[in-house]
Amino acid sequence: MAVPETDAPPAGPGDPSVVVSHVDITYRVYGSGVDAQEDEESALRRLLTRGTRGMGVREVPAVRDVSFVAHRGESIGIIGRNGSGKSTLLRSIAGLVPPTAGSIWLGGRAALLGVGAVLLPKLSGRRNVMIGAQAMGLSPREVRDRMEEIVDFADIGRFIDLPMNSYSSGMAARLRFAISTAVVPDILVVDEALATGDAAFRERAQERIEQIRREAGTIFVVSHNSGTITEMCTRALWMDHGRLVADGVPGPVVGLYSRKYGKYRERWDQARIVGSDVGPEDDVPPAGAAGGTSGRR
Amino acid sequence: MLSAEEAAALARRHGLRQVGLRPTLPAYLRDVWGHRHLMWSMAKGEFLSQHQDNYLGILWAVINPILLGVSYYLIFGVLLDLRRDVENFVSFLTIGLFTFTLISAALTSGSKAVLGKVGMMRALSFPRVLLPVVVVLAELVSSLPAFAVLLGIAVVSGEPVTLKWLLFPVSLVIVSVMGLGMSMIAARVVHAWRDTANLVPLLVRLLRYVSGVFFSIPARLAAVDGVPVVVSVALQYQPAAVALDVVRETLMASYPLQWQTWTAASGWALLFLVGGFLLFWRGEGTYGRA
Structure with a gap:
C-alpha cells in the first residue's frame, strides 16, 4: 500500500513537485526553563545557583527526520494528533519556516492557507x-483587476473596507482562502482551513481545490477529520511526535491511525504488549509503511 | 527512502528549487527588487496601522515632538541654560529633536521588525529584509509632517531662507538611509539574541544624551579641560551626532555647510546601509523559526 520513493520514474500521477529530504525543524521556546512540577523553593534555589539558566531557552523538535516525495496532481492528506508537527512541516513546505536541517525542494510557487x-x-x-x-x-494592477473577483469569492460584501479584526472567524478564513487561491499556486498547502466557513463556502472551496489539482498542482491538506482525507486525498501521511510513521493510500493509513488513537485504542496497546519485540516507545505501525523512523532516536 | 544525495539529484533532474535557504546576494537583491510593490503596500499598511487607532492620528507625529521640544527647551535651554552656546536655540533644539526622533524610531521599530511579525512571516513568503525596510519607510512618512513643521519653526525663529535649504531633503535622505541600516542591524541582532531587545531603549537614550540633541557638542567640549582628542572626535563624528549636524547645516545660518560633516554623514549612512543589508542577508534562512 505504501508509495515507495525510488529513484525510478515516479509511480505517482506526475513529475515530482515537492522533495523533502531528512528535514528536522526545531523551535526555540523561551521562558520555559522551569519545570511545571517544581516547587517554589527549589525554583528559587535554581535561580540563585544557576543564574540565567532558570529562564532558559528550550529547543523543541517539532519535525524529526521527515522525508518524502510528492508529485504533481496528488492531493496529500496529513493526519496526526495535535502537536505532532503537521503544521510546522507544512509551513516549511510553503517556504515560510526554514528547516533546521535537511532540505526541501519545490517545483513552483507554494501558497499556505492556514487558520x-x-x-x-x-x-x-x-x-x-x-x-x-x-x-x-x-x-x-493585477490585484486591482482581480479585486472584485476575490471579494466576490470570499463573499464578505461591504466588510471588505473594514479592518480585519472586526471580521468573524469564518469571514477571515474565507478572505484568506480567496487570497491564497487568487493565483493558482503550483503547491497549495491547506492547514485545517476548510473546517471554518459555512457549508456553501466549503463547497466552493472544495471546487477551487479540485480545480487546482486538475491543473496539475499538488495539494497538502491537514485535517482531523479522517473522512475528509479519505474522500479528498490520493495519499495520506501520518505524523506522530514529529516523525513520519506512515505514508500510503488514505484508507489503510487512516485506518492505522484510528486504530492507534481512535475509539479502540486500548486494543492497539494490548496488541503491542503481545508483540513485545516492538518497543513501547516505538511508534512504527506493524503493517508496512515507509517513513522516517528507521532507528534514529 | 531516498538518501540526501539521491533526493538532491532527483530535485535537480526535475528542476526543483530549494527553499528555506539563504539565497546568493545577487539573487536576494533581485528578489527584493521584484517585491518592491509589495514593499510599498506593506509600508502603507504599517503607516496606517500605526496611526488609525486614535482620533488625531498622524497629528501625533507632530504634536509629540513639539511637546517634547517645549519641555526640553524649558529644562535644558532655560533651566540648565544650554541656550547660551547656540545662536538660535529654538531651531537648534527642534532640528535635533525631530531628526533624532527619526533615528530612534528606526532603531526601536527595527528591533521589533522581525520578531513582531512572526505571524505574517508564517503566512506569506517574501524576502524578510522588507520587514526592517518597511518600518523605516513608514516612520519616514510619518515624520514628514513634523519636518514640514520644522521648516516653519526655522523661519519663525529667524533663520533666513537661503539656497542651501534645498539641501534639506538631501540631508533627510542621508539620515533615513542611516536609520535604515540601523534598523536592519537591530532586526537581525534582536532576532539572533532576543535579550538584546532590552538594551535597545538604553542605547536610544544614551544616544539621545550624547549626540547633541539639546546642546552643542563643541561648545560643551571646550568648556571642559583636558578632554582627550579621541573622545572629542568620537563624540563629534559618531553617526547620530553628524546626522543632526548635517540637517542643521542645511537650515541654520550659524551652521555653515562643512564638507567634513557631509562626508562623515554619507560615509556612516553608506556603511550602515551596506553593513546592515549584508548582516540581515546572512541571517536569511533562520527568520521565522524562533
Whole structure:
C-alpha cells in the first residue's frame, strides 16, 4: 500500500513537485526553563545557583527526520494528533519556516492557507488582499483587476473596507482562502482551513481545490477529520511526535491511525504488549509503511 | 527512502528549487527588487496601522515632538541654560529633536521588525529584509509632517531662507538611509539574541544624551579641560551626532555647510546601509523559526 520513493520514474500521477529530504525543524521556546512540577523553593534555589539558566531557552523538535516525495496532481492528506508537527512541516513546505536541517525542494510557487495565518488585523480586508496577493507574485494592477473577483469569492460584501479584526472567524478564513487561491499556486498547502466557513463556502472551496489539482498542482491538506482525507486525498501521511510513521493510500493509513488513537485504542496497546519485540516507545505501525523512523532516536 | 544525495539529484533532474535557504546576494537583491510593490503596500499598511487607532492620528507625529521640544527647551535651554552656546536655540533644539526622533524610531521599530511579525512571516513568503525596510519607510512618512513643521519653526525663529535649504531633503535622505541600516542591524541582532531587545531603549537614550540633541557638542567640549582628542572626535563624528549636524547645516545660518560633516554623514549612512543589508542577508534562512 505504501508509495515507495525510488529513484525510478515516479509511480505517482506526475513529475515530482515537492522533495523533502531528512528535514528536522526545531523551535526555540523561551521562558520555559522551569519545570511545571517544581516547587517554589527549589525554583528559587535554581535561580540563585544557576543564574540565567532558570529562564532558559528550550529547543523543541517539532519535525524529526521527515522525508518524502510528492508529485504533481496528488492531493496529500496529513493526519496526526495535535502537536505532532503537521503544521510546522507544512509551513516549511510553503517556504515560510526554514528547516533546521535537511532540505526541501519545490517545483513552483507554494501558497499556505492556514487558520492561524493572520495577515494584518488592523488593516482593511482590501489592503490585506493587496498585500497578500502581491506577496504571491501579482503586480498592483493585477490585484486591482482581480479585486472584485476575490471579494466576490470570499463573499464578505461591504466588510471588505473594514479592518480585519472586526471580521468573524469564518469571514477571515474565507478572505484568506480567496487570497491564497487568487493565483493558482503550483503547491497549495491547506492547514485545517476548510473546517471554518459555512457549508456553501466549503463547497466552493472544495471546487477551487479540485480545480487546482486538475491543473496539475499538488495539494497538502491537514485535517482531523479522517473522512475528509479519505474522500479528498490520493495519499495520506501520518505524523506522530514529529516523525513520519506512515505514508500510503488514505484508507489503510487512516485506518492505522484510528486504530492507534481512535475509539479502540486500548486494543492497539494490548496488541503491542503481545508483540513485545516492538518497543513501547516505538511508534512504527506493524503493517508496512515507509517513513522516517528507521532507528534514529 | 531516498538518501540526501539521491533526493538532491532527483530535485535537480526535475528542476526543483530549494527553499528555506539563504539565497546568493545577487539573487536576494533581485528578489527584493521584484517585491518592491509589495514593499510599498506593506509600508502603507504599517503607516496606517500605526496611526488609525486614535482620533488625531498622524497629528501625533507632530504634536509629540513639539511637546517634547517645549519641555526640553524649558529644562535644558532655560533651566540648565544650554541656550547660551547656540545662536538660535529654538531651531537648534527642534532640528535635533525631530531628526533624532527619526533615528530612534528606526532603531526601536527595527528591533521589533522581525520578531513582531512572526505571524505574517508564517503566512506569506517574501524576502524578510522588507520587514526592517518597511518600518523605516513608514516612520519616514510619518515624520514628514513634523519636518514640514520644522521648516516653519526655522523661519519663525529667524533663520533666513537661503539656497542651501534645498539641501534639506538631501540631508533627510542621508539620515533615513542611516536609520535604515540601523534598523536592519537591530532586526537581525534582536532576532539572533532576543535579550538584546532590552538594551535597545538604553542605547536610544544614551544616544539621545550624547549626540547633541539639546546642546552643542563643541561648545560643551571646550568648556571642559583636558578632554582627550579621541573622545572629542568620537563624540563629534559618531553617526547620530553628524546626522543632526548635517540637517542643521542645511537650515541654520550659524551652521555653515562643512564638507567634513557631509562626508562623515554619507560615509556612516553608506556603511550602515551596506553593513546592515549584508548582516540581515546572512541571517536569511533562520527568520521565522524562533
